[in-house]
Amino acid sequence: MDRNSNGYTFLFAGIMVIVVGALLAFTATSLKPAQDENVKKEKMQNILASVGVDVDREAATAKFGEVVKQQLSLSEDGSEKSDVNAFKVDLKEELAKPVDKQTYPLYVAEQDGKSFYIIPLRGAGLWDAIWGYVALDSDMNTVKGTVFDHKGETPGLGAEITQKWFQDRFVGKKIRNESGKIVGVEVVKANATPNDVDAISGATITSNGVSEMIAERLAHYQSYFDKLKK
Incomplete structure (x- = not known):
């Protein structure tokens, strides 16, 4: 064949x-x-980080097995789904389902004789998805710690949700109102109540996204936590 030909x-x-x-x-x-x-280990790292346990990727699996004592899959009414692996639940897929058809994962960690409840989060920021974890103290009301991440927020603005200084603002905040209803933690410019944290300057939409994500996800655990308290 002629090497100079189109064919x-x-x-x-x-x-x-x-x-x-x-x-x-x-x-x-x-x-x-x-x-x-690697994705599995990173997920374990983030869950552990929400309760203040920082480990490298290689140590994540062993430490996760040591700290996390239960992995629960819950229904909206607070009942457990014994046939669903909580760790494998994809919140992106769950959020596309009706509320009563979703599975709500919950991780129970133990440290120094205390139990902590870790809830996975997923919502929307300014440009794309945001997600993370919030860990609650044994009173199922006080925030022990948080971890946030994002897909495409603006560097120096919305992307600051990944920074420790922002995540530390949630520690000690309350997720319930005076009536005991779960309302989440609101990211606002005026930090006036136990349910508020200071927002990020210039990142109003991402801050609102974090607020809405926390409130929407945590509300689905009200039934389970109320049963647990009783």
Whole structure:
């Protein structure tokens, strides 16, 4: 075949596309187990971080098994779903379902003889999804710690939700009002009540997103926590 012909050019390009595509597919398939394991360990790190336990990725699995004593999958009414693995619940998929069809994961950690309840979060920021974890003290009202992350918030503004100084503002805050109803923690400019934290300057929409995410997710655990108290 004439190497200067259009036919040769198209044939060569077609072969290269097939070869490169096959190599990329093989590489992706080969790396997937390692990628999945890293995602799993990062999730464990974040859950542990919400109760103040900071470990590197390699130590995450062992420490998670030591600290987290229960992994529960709950229904809206507070009943447990024994056939659902809490760790494998994808909140992105759950949020697409009706409220009464969703599964609400809950992790129970123990440290120094005290129990802490860790709730996964997911909501919307300014540009894309935000998510994280909030850990509650044994009174199921006081915030022990938080972890937040995002997909595409603005650096220096909404992206600051990932910073320790912002997450530390939630420690000691209350998620219930005076009547005992779970209302979450509101991120506002005026830190006036036990349910408020100072917002991030210039990041109003992301701050509102964090507030709405916490209030919406935690409200679904009211029934379970009320049963637990009784």
